[in-house]
Amino acid sequence: MRREERTAKGLSLILMLALGLFFFGACSDSEKITDDNNPEDPSNPGEDNPPQTPITDLISPEEYNDLFSYRCGTENAQSEATNQCGEEDFYSYTNFQKAIDEISNIKVIIEQRDAEYYIPPRITRIDKPTGEEKIVSDPPEFNGEWEQNFPIKEITIDYSSFCNEGSFIDRKRELAAFFANIAQETTGGWETAPGGKFAWGLFYKEELGYFGTDHVGYNVPHENYPGVPGKSYHGRGPIQLSYNYNYGQVSEYLFGDKYVLLNDPEDVSANGVLAFKTAIWFWMTPQFPKPSCHEVMIPDMWTPSPEDIEKGREAGFAHTIAIINGGVECGGPHEKAQSRFHHYDKFAEILGVSTGLDGSDDPNTDCSQIQPY
Structure with a gap:
């Protein structure tokens, strides 16, 4: 082959490669769509997401104040006679951020007997920074003679997954759902309230009727989590944690010792960081036979069984x-369930996400069609 022919063919090959790269780049750019078709979404789902999304990337302090502008102890709330926090911003953005940071250091392994009825599980707590593992609950029923006939199903919960799985939009949507539920649990709003009825989430840190009294409630007989005589396990914190068995369980997960909060349940309403951690624990931890709230808010994470489908239980x-208070609010129209959705709708709008997991406006506005667990 002559030199001129080799040169001409070489130039042609270079030109073809350049054109190919140009068109490939143009096609790639045209196919780059953000989740929910939201041009403000800076990330893509999947491997492109960082392993840990700081909460500051999901919500700013200013947005948080917009969501909870009359929360307990803030200047807006201090003039209210029912303000339980004095001048302390109990549910501050800083406390929420610190709660996420601290609980992210915890992982648990739940060993559950795969039976149709409830068998208390064995729970191993792992301190991630040190790698220390500790069995914090090993009830005798778990290894009962009959119970050993059932295989063990293992569930691992890493609490750093809170609002940290799925796409960037999935994470913001989960945060909106979490906020909507804790807002309803602690709301002090009314129809003609300043700022609107749905600006008063996180107004209460303790259940009404118990704060400032010596009333004792929710202290029930329980073999694994016995209540202390005279101690009240009424609703406290963002999720209004109630009953001695819930205080005992969350204490095992957070402290590795059920007696920390069984002995001193009032600590939940004395420490804003701890209060938020109890709410995150409740959100992330499945309670047999229910999945966790976290699971049903991330697309394709939870798969309904035939029974779930029959009873109207879908992700979203x-x-x-239904998981939090389905026995009271689901299975028919209920004002509180509607109020939860109104909070969710407002918070999703402020955070710039859709209410439906598929990117649409969720037509399932309450749980009236869901049969309670």
Whole structure:
């Protein structure tokens, strides 16, 4: 082959490669769509997401103040006679951020007997920074003679997954759902309230009727989590944690010792960081036979069984209501369930996400069609 022919063919090959790269780049750019078709979304789902999304990337302090402008102890709330926090911003953005940071250091392994009835599980707590593992609950029923006939199903919960799985939009939507539920649990709003009825989430840190009194409630007989005589396990914190068995369980997960909060349940309403951690624990931890709220808010994470489908249980916000308070609010129209969705709708709008997991406006506005667990 002559030199001129080799040169001409070489130039042609270079030109073809350049054109190919140009068109490939143009096609790639045209196919770059953000989740929910939201041009403000800076990330893509999947491997492109960082392993840990700081909460500051999901919500700013200013947005947080917009969501909870009349929260307990803030200047707006201090003039209210029912303000329980004095001048302390109990549910501050800083406390929420610190709660996420601290609980992210905890992982648990739940060993559950795969039976149709409830068998208390064995729970191993792992301190991630040190790698220390500790069995914090090993009830005798777990290894009972009959119970050993059932295989063990292992569930691992890493609390750093809170609002940290799925796409960037999925994470913001989960945060909106979490906020909507804790807002309803602690709301002090009314129809003609300043700022609107749904600006008063996180107004209460203790259940009404118990704060400032010596009333004792929710202290029930329980073999594994016995209440201390005279101690009240009424609703406290963002999720209004109630009953001695819940205080005992969350204490095992957070402290590795059930007696920390069984002995001193009032600590939940004395420490804003701890209060938020109890709410995150409740959100992330499945309670047999329910999935966790976290699972049903992330697309494709939870798969309904035939029974779930028959009973109207689908992934999405309405299912979180069924998990949290379905026995009261689900299975028919209920004002509180509707209020939860109104909070969710408002918060999703402020955070710039859709209410439906598929990117649409969720038509399932409450859990009236869901049969309670």
